[in-house]
Amino acid sequence: MSKIMEVSHLKKSFGSLEAVKKIDFYVEEGSLFAFLGPNGAGKSTTIDMVSTQLKPDGGRVVINGYELGQEDDHIRASIGIVFQDSLLDPLLTVEENLRTRGSFYGMSRNELDAAITSAARTANVTEFLKRPYGKLSGGQRRRADIARALIHTPKILFLDEPTTGLDPQTRKSVWAMILKLQREQGMTVFLTTHYMEEAAQADYITIIDHGEVLAHGTPLELKTRYTSDVLKIKPRQDEELVALLEEQAVTYERDTAGIYCISLDQTLDALPLLDLCRNNIENVEIINGTLDDVFIRLTGTEIRNG
Structure with a gap:
């Protein structure tokens, strides 16, 4: 598989705190990539940088062929992000939220209608499109969050602890949808999670702490090496x-x-x-x-x- 993301010597400091210390990793196209580390390890800072939300102090990032800091609009068009805390308006319906999000991408009315239909079907939210987001269950909200991230058909889907706070049955349902996206549509999934049984499904894992890469490899390689x-x-x-x-x-x-x-x-x-x-x-x-x-x-x- 080709590399859809390459990160080289990426670093970021906040005053005297080195949050990210010249880390290197890559993500293969179509893979499920798990980015792991304890709280405070530098995961969120790294994701904020590679997703164009935070300017790095140094290093080089190439996503879908576009270079960070030079072609950020193209990078933003190539990625979708599901944050741990939702950004959707609880008073609007799911469809209204999707329409608001889709309007940022300069689509025509017909294109936007088609994009909403496609995202809703993919994320399995069609049955509650007309319901206010604030009235949904936890699992329904998470699926709506994913639909929002899919509205522009991104090449890479970032999932920041997507099942935190969900019950086991709902987590299983959300994961079935994530794996379907990755396997059937060839979408690259960049995952952070605190559930190791979720990370075990990844094709490749990078573990960081204190702003540095500690280890990387397939789940089997890591278990063979460290256990x-x-x-x-x-x-x-x-x-x-x-x-x-x-x-x-x-x-x-x-x-x-x-x-x-x-x-x-x-x-x-x-x-x-x-x-x-x-x-x-x-x-x-x-x-x-x-x-x-x-x-x-x-x-x-x-x-x-x-």
Whole structure:
């Protein structure tokens, strides 16, 4: 895939605070790209810069072939943004909000009508187009927010924590729509989220903290690089298993339930151990490393508040 966004040595300071420190990353066209980091890591500042809302102190950004700082109008025409806090007017209907947004793009009346119809169908908001935005449920509002961002058919859709505050069923519904956009229409999706199970669906992930890139790769690459699988064995005879593990120089921990936990460099390392103690196993489980483990290992913290 070709690169639809390239960011090189991007930086931004606010007084003595270096919010973004010469970061580099790229986004491939048609991909689902996750941009992760704790609160205060520099994510919002980066997005504000690449979306033309904030002027960088240095670096180079090219989006859809257009250079930031020189062709900003073309960049704005190439992107749609769904902010964490909605920008839609609660007193207007969904259709009125979409019409107001679409009027910014210089469309004719017929073009605007067609754009509203297309965005409404894509975001699945047709059934409540005539309802005031302020009367919608959380999930309906989020879909209307996405419809607003799609009104001009952008090449890249920025989603800033799109499912925060939604219940699990509504989150699932919103995500089904996002994935349909990305997979069926080839739209590039640039995602920030605090839900690691959402980030796990991404094609590629970049993790930042303190204004610097800490790691990047596919979800599998990051889990392979920064986590370990854990083999858990509940033996029939403790002494026999302990003797075997010590004979094999295997490091282990025993929890209060009498389960022996062994870290694995790779999943297949469990096979010879299990073969050696197969007659002494009451129960066994292999726990794979997760993106939560990756995130906490890299940032040294769980998700920060505020």
